[in-house]
Amino acid sequence: MGRRKPGFRKNATFHGKANQNQQNGQDGKERKPYNDIIRENEKFVSYYNKQGVCKSEEFDSFIATHKTDLPATFRITGSKTVAKKMLEIVQDQLITSCVKQMDESGNPPNIFPLPWYPNKLAWQMELTRKDIRRNEAYYKLHNFLISETENGTISRQEAVSMIPPLLLDVQPHHKILDMCAAPGSKTAQLLEMLHANDDPIPSGFVIANDVDNKRCYMLVHQAKRLNSPCIVIINHDSAVLPNLYSTLADGSTEQVKFDRVLCDVPCAGDGTMRKNPDIWMKWTPANGLNQHGIQTRILRRGIELLEVGGKIVYSTCSINPIENEAVIHRVLAEFDGAVELVDVTHSLPGLKFSPGMETWLVASRNLEFYSTFEEVDEKWKTTIRPQMFPPKAEDREKYHLNRCIRILPHQQNSGAFFVAVLKKVKAVNAKEDSKSATNMECGDDTQSKKRENEDNLPYNQRKKRRKEIYREDPFVFFNEDEDVWNDIKSFYKVSDSFDSKCLLTRCHVGKKKNIYLTSEAVRNLVVTNQPNIKFINTGVKAFVRCDNKHMKCAFRIANDGLDSIFPFIGDDRKVYIPKDDLITLLLNDNPQKSPPIVTLSEMVQKQVKDLSLGSCVLIYKEESENDKTPLVIHISGWRGATSLRCYMDKHSTVHLLRLLGGDISKYDVNKFQKAREDEDGQCEEADGTEETERDGTETEDVSEKKEKSCNEKLQQQSS
């Protein structure tokens, strides 16, 4: 029986629940149900008509598509071999079962790979999220999307939002900064690219930042699904992001400059109206004007933090040139040849888009259009700034603004999006550095202002203020002689090449609960910058306290960090397991009745015969055909006195059973049928997402609890 979500009325139907969520926003204010929103806004239509965002003969189609709901899309993630296997499952099982389902009711939906996404790893459906959620015919598809998303093997990401990371050309050794990262779908993509070579601990890292503390915990949740020791989550206003330093071998420090920066800035979001129809009701030209200042400051800071030769991607989900080309033009002019627009118009074959605009108008809130600042009415001069105007005709060639990419909804049935790639070709001088970190301009930048005011406070008050808003558990890395390490090292025969100083806990005193692993580069960053940077989270869970009196070590291996530590674990605690046995273990969901060893294959019995009680690693290796890289799965297992079992949360269990071709029917619940069968019509969620390990020994840090509660809210919003 699944958990009932808070606020879920006993007799509510699924439909009722959705309406309730939409009517009451996070702020508790009443919201219009999306169905009741009239998708009209005269100002919007005349503004973009006048701006000439597309050819005049396309304009009606642009507006008409923009008024419809967005089709659902997803991306297959994970290591190369798992992604390949998942692709087979999507092609061979998911599509067939879904299409078959619809054949019965007469209308099979089209499901197809996005032509511009490499290796068919991104898919679009002729269905909206709501269609999938509310239609019984799609319950299997919905269950698939929910459990594989939770497991981290697919990402339900909007198609256009997949573009910026693709254009960043990330390599596993890159130092990457994601300046405005929450909720983190692009961060996840960057991390996957960092791990593209299936290297257990790549040398590069991703720093994911967001100004909103609560949204940082959405990032924690995202990161957790990807199990990377190379991610750091921080909480700053990126327009004034402090410099970060790393410590060199001689003990000196140097400033970290990034190879890649993603600058996916806050924006008016009128490109997302298909997904967020409430924007129709509140759109005015002022929304874009208000964002221009903070967008420029964030991009400027990103360029400063970029290594010479490095690339920065600037993106928005806005159609407005004031938030797009105007920002790009402004920084190109300011940096005076130190950054250039990269021509990426041929980078994603199959993607339909319009080139960046080279000229535009600036409009006041009441739709008075101006082509130069000199024409602007005095009363608008605080919101309309000279830098918002396009380059003069004679300068256009210099900036190549047509190298930017604008995606409009009617071009390939997507959301609208803007993306530009900049390369830093020269160092920028220190004067510009300090200017941008302190310069305040017009615009809706309350966070920057708050932060600046804070920085002007006397030191003691500033410290007190920071303490009030920043309450994270400390990041305590292991010393050379960490008390618990000897036991762990000798129990798991950990190789001497493993650097235990990359392990950390989140408490200074008391019993260590969870032990996390970071890469060396991440450790260096956290240790060097801990006094100045608001670190929210880092590290992947490697060991968990289990205090079982029969085990000679107080910590068992956690699944999350297993792939990272696997190469360092000695052979003694590794058990190779054939497919049928693994399926038997996965199908057992009662830790009190784990499969007896005598019922497993002889191969397994032999291996565990002399294995002492406790945590072990189960290894499944697919028999490989035609030189294909075989699928290899590592699972945290437990050798009991007479039984063997694996630690696995529900979604990962379903995922693995799917990969192995096992029977998932007991998890593939038809929530509609279940609701009907329920005597009082009460419908409990069948797809509970809580990650409890099956023996109940899981322990949580405070930060994990925060993440969980934030994630529940996130799920309620997006469900």
Ligand SMILES: C[S@@+](CC[C@H](N)C(=O)[O-])C[C@H]1O[C@@H](n2cnc3c(N)ncnc32)[C@H](O)[C@@H]1O
């Ligand atoms: C467009 S969303 C980012 C979406 C994200 N990149 C993704 O793909 O999931 C913009 C984010 O910027 C954050 N933000 C707004 N102002 C910021 C600032 N000054 N510094 C850092 N983050 C900021 C918001 O909290 C929001 O999470």
